[in-house]
Amino acid sequence: MRLRPLAFLGALLLLWQIAVSRHPGHLLPGPLEVLRGIFELAQHGLLLKYIVASLFRVTWGFALAAVLAIPLGLLIGWYSRAEMAFNPLIQILRPISPLAWIPIAILWFGVGDLAAIFLIFLCCFFPLLLTAIQAVRSIPEVYVNAGRNFGLSPTAMVAHVLYPAVIPQLIIGLRITLGVAWLVVVAAEMIAVSSGLGFLIVDARNAGNRYDLVVAGMVMIGIIGWLLDIGMRSLERVKSFRWGYSED
Amino acid sequence: MLETKLSVEHVNMVFTRDAKSMPVLEEIDLDVRTGEFLCIVGPSGCGKSTLLNLMGGFLPPTSGSIRIDGEIVRGPDPRRIFVFQERGVFPWLTVEGNIGFGLFKLSRAERDRRIAHYIQMVGLKGFEQTYPNELSGGMKQRLEVARALAVDPDVLFLDEPFGALDSITRLTMRSELLRIWETERNTIIFVTHDIDEAVQLADRVAVMSNRPGRIQQIVDIDIPHPRDINSPRYLELRAGIYKQIGLAHQI
Numbered sequence: 001m002r003l004r005p006l007a008f009l010g011a012l013l014l015l016w017q018i019a020v021s022r023h024p025g026h027l028l029p030g031p032l033e034v035l036r037g038i039f040e041l042a043q044h045g046l047l048l049k050y051i052v053a054s055l056f057r058v059t060w061g062f063a064l065a066a067v068l069a070i071p072l073g074l075l076i077g078w079y080s081r082a083e084m085a086f087n088p089l090i091q092i093l094r095p096i097s098p099l100a101w102i103p104i105a106i107l108w109f110g111v112g113d114l115a116a117i118f119l120i121f122l123c124c125f126f127p128l129l130l131t132a133i134q135a136v137r138s139i140p141e142v143y144v145n146a147g148r149n150f151g152l153s154p155t156a157m158v159a160h161v162l163y164p165a166v167i168p169q170l171i172i173g174l175r176i177t178l179g180v181a182w183l184v185v186v187a188a189e190m191i192a193v194s195s196g197l198g199f200l201i202v203d204a205r206n207a208g209n210r211y212d213l214v215v216a217g218m219v220m221i222g223i224i225g226w227l228l229d230i231g232m233r234s235l236e237r238v239k240s241f242r243w244g245y246s247e248d
Numbered sequence: 249m250l251e252t253k254l255s256v257e258h259v260n261m262v263f264t265r266d267a268k269s270m271p272v273l274e275e276i277d278l279d280v281r282t283g284e285f286l287c288i289v290g291p292s293g294c295g296k297s298t299l300l301n302l303m304g305g306f307l308p309p310t311s312g313s314i315r316i317d318g319e320i321v322r323g324p325d326p327r328r329i330f331v332f333q334e335r336g337v338f339p340w341l342t343v344e345g346n347i348g349f350g351l352f353k354l355s356r357a358e359r360d361r362r363i364a365h366y367i368q369m370v371g372l373k374g375f376e377q378t379y380p381n382e383l384s385g386g387m388k389q390r391l392e393v394a395r396a397l398a399v400d401p402d403v404l405f406l407d408e409p410f411g412a413l414d415s416i417t418r419l420t421m422r423s424e425l426l427r428i429w430e431t432e433r434n435t436i437i438f439v440t441h442d443i444d445e446a447v448q449l450a451d452r453v454a455v456m457s458n459r460p461g462r463i464q465q466i467v468d469i470d471i472p473h474p475r476d477i478n479s480p481r482y483l484e485l486r487a488g489i490y491k492q493i494g495l496a497h498q499i
Contacts, residue, residue: 142336145306150350150399151326160349164340243339243381 029212037216046200050217051224054185054196057113061120062181069125070170073132074162083133090129098123098184102191116188116196123184124177131173135166168241175232182225197221253435254280254303254403259312261298271460272298276312278454278463282402285429285436287446290456291493296439297407299461303437304330304405316403326350328403329396333412337380337392343367344376346391350399366394369428386417393425397432406438410445422448426473443493447486448475455492465492 013031020030029037041047076082098119109115139162147161189198197217204213235241261273272295280286290296301307303314305324314321316328324330329350337346344363351359367373370390380388389409396404409425410418426449429436440446446453453467467489471481 140335142332143338145324145330146332146336146338146349148306149304149324149326149330151324156352161338164338167340241340243379 026209026211029215033212034215034219037210037212038219041200041213041216047220050195050197050200051220053193054189054198055224057116057188057193057196058120058178058181058185061117061185062124062178064117065121065124065128065177066174069128070132073129074136074166076129077133077136078162083137090126094126094130099187102188105188106192111192111194113193115192116185119188119192120181120185124181127177127180128173131169131177132166135169135173136162138169139165168236168243171232171235171241175229175235178228178232179225182221182228186221197224251282252279253282253284254314254316254437256299256303257313257315259299259302259309259314261295261302261307262310273302273309274460274462276461276463278466280435280437283433283435285438285449285451287438287440287450287453288456289440289443289446289453289489289493290461291458292441294456294459295461296441296456299456300330300405300407300437300439304328306330326399327401328405329399329401330405330407331392331396331409332407333389333409337388337395339380342377342379343372343383343391346380347394347398349395362398366398369397370394370424384417385413386421389413389421390424393428397428397434401434403435403437406436408440409438411440411442418445423474425449430473443486443489444477447482447489448477453489455489467492 017030017032020028038047041050076086101119101122102115105115105118109118143161143165144157147157152160185196186198186201189196190202193199194203197220201214201217204210204217256276256278259273259276260271263270263272276299288296288299298307302309303316303321305321305328308322338349341349344367347363347366348359351362354362363376367376370393372387372390372394375383375387380391383391393409410421413421422445425436438446438449447469450469453469454463455465455467456462457464467485469485471479471485475482
């Protein structure tokens, strides 16, 4: 069953190779060149180093955003006054592309990991904050009333009603946001640092138009992004979370 | 004369929406006796659910007071449990987890004992580890009743609990509720818009008027259980309530 999509992918790669060998030129390297490029990077120890560098920034930016945005969002969503107060600010900050923050990130943190992490943090923070606010607000009142009825203390209420009720929506939000973070890290690395997969792509072009390495970087970004999404999706299969995803 | 469990005294309720005030309940006076099964019936929108929410402590009345065991109700309390339609079960907990939800103060052994007892009582044996979205509507409703009974409440508030079930399941659920009530003897206050349901279940039926809701009449259902729903007395009581609500029993 899994064989057919793989066979199709193989056919596409073959087509790519044939097309490139028939029209030699510099528009696009062929798959074999790209594969050689990946091996070359691996031999120099750059592949693993750059992947780790990119993942390191995404992990920190994403984790910091999750740790701050989710509790804050849950609080804001729970107290409707807080939502009224914060909403205008959130709505204005949210549509600003994280890339627009690059000059300020460099001004505050210099060229380096911190600036990149800050950008990832920004691009994760607002979507997660909004997801958390929305998740609390959409908890059906019956669950909250049932919790109150059984005499739960405020902490027990958070642990046994609020948290489980918002988890499915939070997981969807985290999954989408991690995807965005992976998009943004590439852009951030093109400008703010000198390592990582994004840096690899600009560097390969600047240092002698090595488009095989450019595409190799792109392929690695695609594969890792896909693996990250698979990892997040596996959370949705946890049994006590799954109720939130079914139609019933 | 049995002692009074719950009393509603001169309760008025006014909702304010868009600066307009809308009276929902008007001068409600009602006494419920310990161990009684009281049904509140009325046309939809008459405020019967609001009245039940006031008794449950989820809303404060605009004026008047509600007392349980002589104490003014100031909020929800685990001694009196509100059963919503089957929507109230927690979808993230298994059958066992739901029934054990209110038992966090008990020892593990006692908790397990009660869970097993009430699973047996409502006929969910074999479904201990099942999540609610794999259960039918009737099973979810039984689960919610079991969750309520497990904390051993004095009073159960049921808000149209069988409203979302198909008519056959509804009939089974009624007789199961009666069976449970006859062993547990909690005070039950049961809101419904179904007059037959009220006459089949209740010791007394409080009939409410259109909004703003008032108690029009309290009817004693003086037929012993199990009730013959074709007996002349049953039909007479039922016809009386239909008439009171302003419905001829002919379509």
